[in-house]
Amino acid sequence: MFKSIFSNSFGILISRVTGLARDILMTSALGASIWSDVFFMAFKFPNLFRRIFAEGSFTQSFMPSYIASRQKSVFAVAIFIRFMLFIVAFSLIVTLFPEFFTKLLAWDWNADLISKTAPLTTINFWYLDLIFIVTFLGTLLQHKEHFFTTAFSTVWLNIAMIASLMLFAHSDPKTIVYALSFSILVGGLLQVATHLYTMRQKGMLKLLVGGWKYRNDKNVKAEESKFGSLFFPSVLGNSTAQIASFIDTSLASFLAAGSVSYLFYANRIFQLPFAIIALAITTALFPSIAKAIKNENHTLAFQNLNKSFWLLSTLLGISVLGGMLLSEPIVWLLFERGHFTIQDTHNTADVLMMYMIGLVPFGLAKLFSLYLYAMHKHIKAAKIAAASLVVNIIFSLILMKPLGAAGLALAGSIGGAVQMILTIREIGWGIFIEILKTKKIFYFTVGMTLLGIVFYILNQFLINLIR
Template identity: 65%
Template sequence: MRLKSIFTNSFGILFSRITGLGRDVLMASALGASVWSDMFFVAFKLPNLFRRIFAEGAFTQAFMPSFVASRQKGVFATAIFLRFLLFLGAFSLLITLFPEPITKALAWGWEWEQIGLTAPLTAINFWYLDLIFIVTFLATLLQYKEHFATTAMSTALLNISMIVALWLYMKEDPKSVAYALSFAVVAGGVLQVAVHFIAIKQFNLQRLLIGGWKYRNKKNVEEEKAHFNKLFLPGIWGNSTPQISAFVDTILATFLMTGSVSYLFYANRVFQLPLAIIAIATATALFPTVSKAIKNGQETKAYANLDKAFWLLAFLLSFAMLGGILLAEPIVWLLFERGKFTELQTLETVSVLQMYMVGLLPFGLAKLFSLFLYATHKHLKAAKISLYSLITSVSGSLILMHPMGASGLALAGSIGGWVLFILTVKEVGVDRFYAILRSKKLLYLLLGSGLFTLLLLYLNIWLTGLIR
């Protein structure tokens, strides 16, 4: 297991997430959980959904196995790049011209007057989708060279761009703040593309792309493109369950009280921090190694990496999950309760965060085990598993949203995460999973979790008394 790659990736993601939390703290102070914050989050939701789908491994796990196996990598990569970029560019232009229908699709519960105010923000934010695809494509080429730092750190550029906008417009009216943030999203995307082009040049990968452009019509790459097409949609769907579930929850939250969209956003931002720096960083770093090992018939090496990564994730995610549940109120208070973000909004966000944290361990471990489905080209099987998980999440959301509000939506997503994990393990191999568990490390994990829980309970009582 390449610990250096994992820690490099984790550090970069941690830096990006810290700047992201800084951005969210300023945003909460400037907008609170208000009508305008809800409107911006809805406008940013679709490009942010695709950012997570593309940037957190879905595109890479569909593209990488085909790219590794390709006999003409430059031609294949350029053909895929051009196809996607032309489609996304046309789609973004359509949204720019007609933003109201897509905005209404994102916020079914809103009146048309509010949709009209949100639509221009949707049109601006949507161009980030094109930019993040370029970033993700270039990042996949860099991952093939086992370079992760540029991509991991680059999200911070988006956050820094938005922080600058908030700093400049903090004292303006909420409408001006929302528009400044939207333009900052696009500016951040441009900066991310620029640093990836610099990294591509440092690894001389521009020769690959230039060669692919020159010979892009070569006929013998058609078979490889057809194979990628067969894997792509199942791969995207299979990797996107948490993002699609959160996307659906945002739509359902528009039927709840004002601020519900914002509660979900702020709580999910905290939830995504340990998920990203622990699970996503590990999966991203391991996937090229696992893909190459399985392609070369080295299954023993691939599954040895699984064993080591499993225990690393099990310990870190378990402790993070317990900390997020038991220290939710001090965490939300420290990060967000200032300016226009009130004590009542803190308590609402706390309940949502606790429900999200229930799903941290299964979502993280499912990310790890799913690597072996994608490396062995079982994309369709992964997509079916994700569909069952999504059906569970959405059904649970519809059942729980009225009695529990926004926290019910978060709990339903966590239940879907457990379904995803159980079915993924079943497909990879229950026997293999039990073989991993037959270790003294399981006893250490249980004892450590018990002691950590007692410590957190004491710490929570002390901190709650301190802040209230």
């Protein structure tokens, strides 16, 4: 299991490092401006659906059903065709009515801003079609406990965007954002090609060929129906953070110019430890837990959960302390250049601190929810997610006026805490207490306290140095 976690984390690390390089170039070229807001708004829409339907709901609904299927290749192809047809049709609708869908995202933007964003929304949305293919193939590879290809593949997206930023570095902002949008599609095609190559290397393409040949087999209809009953509840169960981010972006359009960008840049930093640690661990852990529970080996499932809990808590705890106590030096180092000003650094650092409060709750909610999905409790997970989302929205409306973009980030962290508490309650406080009944809790507390003091002293030194 830990070999899988390492390979997944390493692939994600490379991806996120190139992503940060991309964002550094982007801040230099666009800063926190109207055109950066326009681009992030256009890219937000496909990103929302990518995370809801592709990365979250599909994988955690498909995996248990695929493991249980008696005709895996036929089942897989049948599900792929169903989803692909829906996504292509949706993409065509967005292409025909881009201004309508853009307005859904940016309620308070005027007609001029909507008209600037709508063509970019059309271009960016087709990335969803490509990334669904990537997610489908990646899930099949995960079943074989191969994680690196999917984790690494986002590097191609980042490289394509970096290349466009370098080629059009001296162009006007409008040209840059159009170049970025087309480069996203190029990156998506490269991601698909990488997965097809790995599938071929592992001899798995014949699985798809066989599934296509017998795709109309009536014996898989019941399996398809069961998958459908799991998928739709998991859309909500896996999408709380994405829907909240979508709402935050929309609410930020009511705030001062640059607020959308502050949220984006801070969230990019937040996503680095979340992806490398939380997503890497839970993605690698899920097939093991799903198989153990299917075989009624609950002891093995708990052992894997226990080991992952302490690894996850320690690494995320370090990240929270570093992200909060060193927020301004981190943002300064990564982004303060070109059109990104000192004030932008202060504002982004404030948002980052609020995001980091929710890092551990979001990570633990992700970890413990694996039990719910492995036991096919998708509806229960959906109800928990809905409750946390309502809390998030309420606090967003309350905090956005006094705290601005930072208030929206804090509301998200509060929603994550609610989701964690409700998820642990559902799987049983006994399991959680059993994990904590160890001397590790003492060493964890002392270690985090000492590390917090070190980070605080380091922050004071760096602030004096850079200012």
